[in-house]
Amino acid sequence: MKRCCIIFLSIVIIILTAFAGVPKTEQEYLRIHIRANSNGKADQTVKYDVRDAIVLYLTPLVGDLESKEEALAIVSEELPAIEGIAEDVLQREGFFYGAKASLRKEEFPTRVYEDVTLEAGVYDALILELGSGEGDNWWCVVYPALCFSGAPKGYKSFLWEILQKYIGG
Numbered sequence: 001m002k003r004c005c006i007i008f009l010s011i012v013i014i015i016l017t018a019f020a021g022v023p024k025t026e027q028e029y030l031r032i033h034i035r036a037n038s039n040g041k042a043d044q045t046v047k048y049d050v051r052d053a054i055v056l057y058l059t060p061l062v063g064d065l066e067s068k069e070e071a072l073a074i075v076s077e078e079l080p081a082i083e084g085i086a087e088d089v090l091q092r093e094g095f096f097y098g099a100k101a102s103l104r105k106e107e108f109p110t111r112v113y114e115d116v117t118l119e120a121g122v123y124d125a126l127i128l129e130l131g132s133g134e135g136d137n138w139w140c141v142v143y144p145a146l147c148f149s150g151a152p153k154g155y156k157s158f159l160w161e162i163l164q165k166y167i168g169g
Helices: 002-020 041-062 068-092 158-167
Strands: 030-035 099-108 111-113 116-118 121-130 137-143
Touching (some): 030 041, 030 068, 030 099, 041 121, 041 137, 068 099
Parallel strands (some): 030 121
Antiparallel strands (some): 030 137, 111 116
16 A cells, blocks of 8 residues: 555656646747748848847837736737837838738747747737738747847847746846
């Protein structure tokens, strides 16, 4: 009987340990998708200029949020500003095809961001279409803040975040 209890407890511990590292589901993420006007070199280059401006703008707003709901609310309020920033960058660089920002559910393929893998699925996303939005795109995650934090170069590593939390860095 004692042996059965030990085996049972061992199995429970193994199962709990296995599920402790289960990644978040798509319902817990807010992604971002910036679509270039075309695959032309100039359109692809300006897409990254727009990305840099949007990341710079959103970082102080979403970098330290506690929930996806907060992120959705802030991004929703900021849609006109996001469009304006994108259009300013486009016009400054000589592109007059405009930008359109929206929040919607969108299907994404599996994607790896540093040490985090997001499985293929339907995610809530901030979609920013530049012009026709038919070119190659840039993806990242607004919440939790993979691309919008005070980490070096504007990118955040979950591993670094965890180390800072537990080591006190």
